[in-house]
Amino acid sequence: MSNVNFKDYLNGQLQEPEFREAFNNETAKLESAIAISNLRKDAGLSQRESATFF
Structure with a gap:
């Protein structure tokens, strides 16, 4: 099993519209909480x- 760079993996996932929308929603919630x-x-x-x- 090879190592996967998290940023590369995330960038790949963010290409999927459904994932990107959910990610952005959770990021907004986290920023509000902070x-x-x-x-x-x-x-x-x-x-x-x-x-x-x-």
């Missing part, structure tokens, strides 16, 4: 405290 986490930390709120806002 942004919310950063905002929470910048505001000095705990996860419990920020849960009352969302």
Whole structure:
């Protein structure tokens, strides 16, 4: 079995429209979660405290 470079594999998968759409949707969700986490930390709120806002 040969080694496969992940970036090469991902680029191949992204050629498939259905995979690309799902990948982009999940990427958007992850970026949103990271942004919310950063905002929470910048505001000095705990996860419990920020849960009352969302």
